[in-house]
Amino acid sequence: MRRHWLGAIALLSVFVLVAAACSKKSQTGGGGTTAPPATGSESPSPAFTTLEPGTLTIGSDIPYPPFEFNQGGTLTGFDVELMNAIAQKLGLTPKWVNANFNTIFTALSVNKFDVVASAVTAYAPKGSPAYETTQKRAQIVAFTKPYYDSLQSLTVNTSKTPDLATWDQLKSGDRVGVQSGTTGEFWAKQNLEPNGVSLVGYTKTPDIFNALEAGQLVAAVVDLPVAEDIVKTKPDLKVTQQIATGEQYAFAVNQQNTALLDAINSAMDELFADGTYAQIFKKYFPTQQLPSYAGG
Secondary structure (H helix, E strand, C coil): CCHHHHHHHHHHHHHHHHHHHHHHCCHHHHHHCCCCCCCCCCCCCCCCCCCCCEEEEEEEEEEECCCCEEECCCEEEEHHHHHHEEEEECCCCEEEECCCHHHHHHHHHHCCCEECCCCCEEECCCCCCHHHHHHHCCCCCCEECEEEEEEEEEEEEEECCCCCHHHHHHHCEEEEECCCCCCCHHHHHHHCHHHCCCCECCCHHHHHHHHHHHCCCEEEEEHHHHHHHHHCCCCCEEEEEEEEEEEEEECEECCCCCHHHHHHHHHHHHHHHHHHHHHHHHCCCCCCCCCCCCCC
16 A cells, blocks of 8 residues: 555656646747647647747838838838748737937847848958958857848939049048948948048937938938938939949847747748848849849
8 A cells, every 4th residue: 555655646746747847848038939839740840939929029210211211100121021920920010110220230239129120231251341341240149041132222313423433533622311220321431531531310210301401411321222212202313323232131130039030031931032122122123133042
């Protein structure tokens, strides 16, 4: 009788230990969301966490058309549609938070957002003006695989400077607008400041083009698709030069949340393969060539 009783106690103890271990394993930091389980014979996906259960909190510097902007009271744009599609793949509801680009990576590193989607230059050729900037960013956050190949641009006011077409025509003392904290600003510091050009930093890109339109600037250096979108409504402004830098955009994730990074990369692969990415890309960039990594 004692042997059976001790055996029952031992068996009960095992059940208690197993239950405790399972309970501990199922907990996710901060009450976050767990990745959806795999189906069929696939191995279970690693658990990822988000700041709010069922929600993907996305930091972005808004507006930045055509990547992020409000239209009829609704947030839209290339980044917005692509990230919303990723959130859907992950079974999450996207929640967009407006942030200052100058501090957006630091904010991500202290868990203000789950991910940053803000036309972020994450990759650049070694030795290029943007390379050092991307390396510094990579020390603070982790980047997904690239999703957009970027060009910089020179925009001028044709009513004020009709003969200005290329950046090497800029003279000492000319005022050129850039967005603070961007690789466009970094490129301008490397290529324009040594020639005496005066750079004027702005927090938001619309302010740059308003100042250029008003004659307060001689030119602007910003991402090509942003400039092309804005000049559509400003007839005096014209993009006169595309500046190739070999830069690529990516989304940024907290370095500690590697499982979320892997999940986003997997979702991107699915969007590349099923044609969703190509559809969104062609909607916003109908004249640009689809990147080699995208299907469709």
